[in-house]
Amino acid sequence: MDRSPVHEDWERARREFHELVEHADQAGLRRRSNGTRWTNRQLLFHMLLGYLIIRALLRLVRVFGRLPDGASRVYARVLNAGTGAFDAVNFLGSYLGGNTLSTARMVVMFDHVIAKLHQRLDAESDDNLARGMHYPFRWDPFFEDYMTLADVYRFPTQHFDFHRQQLTLSSSP
Numbered sequence: 001m002d003r004s005p006v007h008e009d010w011e012r013a014r015r016e017f018h019e020l021v022e023h024a025d026q027a028g029l030r031r032r033s034n035g036t037r038w039t040n041r042q043l044l045f046h047m048l049l050g051y052l053i054i055r056a057l058l059r060l061v062r063v064f065g066r067l068p069d070g071a072s073r074v075y076a077r078v079l080n081a082g083t084g085a086f087d088a089v090n091f092l093g094s095y096l097g098g099n100t101l102s103t104a105r106m107v108v109m110f111d112h113v114i115a116k117l118h119q120r121l122d123a124e125s126d127d128n129l130a131r132g133m134h135y136p137f138r139w140d141p142f143f144e145d146y147m148t149l150a151d152v153y154r155f156p157t158q159h160f161d162f163h164r165q166q167l168t169l170s171s172s173p
Contacts, residue, residue, distance in 0.1 A: 001129045001150045003121055009157040013051075014114045017160075020044065020169060021103045028169040029103065035166050037091065042098030043163055048106050049094060050159035051113045054152065058120070061149045065131030072133035076145070079136035086139050121153055129153075 021044065029041040036043055064072035079086070101109075132148035142158040144151065 001126065006121060006153055006157075007118060009154075010114050010117060013157050013160045014110060016164065017044070017047070017110045018107060020164075020167065021107050024103070024169050031168050031170075033166045034168050036163075038094055038098065040167050040169050041103065042094050043167060044103065045098035045101060045106060046090075046094035047160050047163050048110050048113075049097065050156040050163075051110065051117065054113075054117060054156055057152050057155070058149065061131060061133050061147070061152055062128070064133035065128075065149065069134070072135075076134035076136050080138045083136070083138045086136075117153070117156075124149065 024040065024044075029039065029044075031040050032038075033040050033043040036046075038046060064075065129150040130148055132146055132151070134145055135143045135147045137143045137145050140155075140159065141162070142155055147155075
């Protein structure tokens, strides 16, 4: 895996997140986003959350990637069956996070998680990056039935770019 495009994408997303927050006014943050039930502020938190959950997703691949294929297949089926509950928790988490954390705190958290992801990706072996597992593909449009660790590292920026298009911040860059 060529790691440099992933690093570059994370840095681009980090810069864009900074710009979005810096250019957003309070009215824009309270405005509804396009295609979600969240406000722009809540959606910004959700975009951050896509990076924050990577630590858990990486652990899952490290564990299930060493088990027989059937183990992750069953796990993914169980999670897919609980998609409704996941959607409710996903909505509520971003609703609460977006209403609780200041945008300044979100920026600090974004910077921190990106720095940690850079370190983790650089420390990964090629063998680890090739390990994979079955994923609950119904949970997110960027989850595939089977994802390698390398795929998981790419996920948060795909998620970020998708939701970036749903923001309705009139003063966004």
